[in-house]
Each structure stands twice: as structure tokens, then as C-alpha cells.
Amino acid sequence: MLRTISCLTVVASTMAFGMVQAQDKSDEQLLQGTWKVVVGEAADKGVIVGDLLTFAGDKRLTFQKERGQSVANQSATFSVDPTKKPKAFDLHPDKKPVLGIYELSGDRLKMYFSRPGQPRPMKFDHPGTDSIFLLVELERQK
Numbered sequence: 001m002l003r004t005i006s007c008l009t010v011v012a013s014t015m016a017f018g019m020v021q022a023q024d025k026s027d028e029q030l031l032q033g034t035w036k037v038v039v040g041e042a043a044d045k046g047v048i049v050g051d052l053l054t055f056a057g058d059k060r061l062t063f064q065k066e067r068g069q070s071v072a073n074q075s076a077t078f079s080v081d082p083t084k085k086p087k088a089f090d091l092h093p094d095k096k097p098v099l100g101i102y103e104l105s106g107d108r109l110k111m112y113f114s115r116p117g118q119p120r121p122m123k124f125d126h127p128g129t130d131s132i133f134l135l136v137e138l139e140r141q142k
Contacts, residue, residue: 027082027104031055035109035138042134043115043127053138061091088120089113107140 032055040048052064055078062075074093080102081088089111091098099120100113112121115133125132 027080027087028059030104031080031109032057034141036141037136038139039137040135041127043132048134048136052141086123109138109140111136111138 034052034054037048037051037053040051042048048065050066054062054064056062059077059079060075061078062073065072065074076091076093076098078092079090081090086101087103089100089102091100091113093116096116098113098116099118100111101121101124102112103110103124110124112124112132113134114121118133121132124135127133127135
């Protein structure tokens with residue numbers, strides 16, 4: 001009986017430790033991997049649904065756009081600040097930074113961006129309002 005209780009204690013402790021480790025992951029770590037745009041709206045009416053974004057451990061974000069037979073890849077570095085309300089996401093391409101906000105919920109990611117050099121959006125709204133140029137909702141690819 002005592003042995004069974006000891007085994008259950010070890011199993012429960014291991015499970016609790018695993019749950020704490022998952023909760024300890026930073027948003028930057030949780031973003032790692034490939035995401036597909038499932039909803040997208042741009043102020044310039046550009047088509048973005050179906051595009052892929054890949055977050056790498058070196059703070060590099062790669063965009064893959066398929067248009068018919070052609071595939072275009074672009075990349076930039078990124079940074080996140082989950083302590084801001086709403087959470088801040090900055091893209092750093094070769095030109096001016098692109099400021100945005102994000103919301104991460106499991107395998108869903110919502111991101112809103114301003115035009116390069118413009119102030120960060122302060123709320124989730126539609127393009128053309130509150131300096132929002134682009135909104136995307138993504139789903140993690142497995």
C-alpha cells in the first residue's frame with residue numbers, strides 16, 4: 001500500500017512539473033514553428049489567406065507567399081513584449097520597424113499591424129481604423 005502511494009506521488013509530481021514547465025514557456029517559445037493565415041485583411045486589399053509564417057529560435061520570421069506557380073519568401077527579425085496590454089509584436093525588416101499587437105491562444109494567433117513607421121495599434125479592430133494596416137489570424141501547422 002505504501003509503495004502504491006509512493007508511486008502515485010512520483011507520478012503526480014512528474015505531471016505537475018510538466019504542467020509548470022509548459023506554463024513557464026515564454027510567448028516567444030510558444031510562437032516557434034509554422035503558422036498558416038486562415039483569416040486576413042489588409043487596408044490595401046492584398047490577398048494573404050493561405051500564406052505561411054515560420055518563427056525560428058533565432059528571432060527570425062519567414063513569410064512564404066504562394067501565388068499560382070510562384071513562391072516568394074521574405075524574412076525579418078521579430079521581438080515580443082507580452083507584458084504590454086495588448087501584447088506587443090515588432091517586426092524588424094531591412095526598413096522601418098512594423099509595430100503590432102498580438103493575442104496567442106493555444107494553436108491560434110491573432111496579429112494586427114500598423115504601416116511601417118506608424119504608431120502601434122492599441123486595440124483589435126479593422127484595417128483603416130486606429131492605424132491598423134493589416135490583420136491576420138493564424139493557425140499552427142502540425
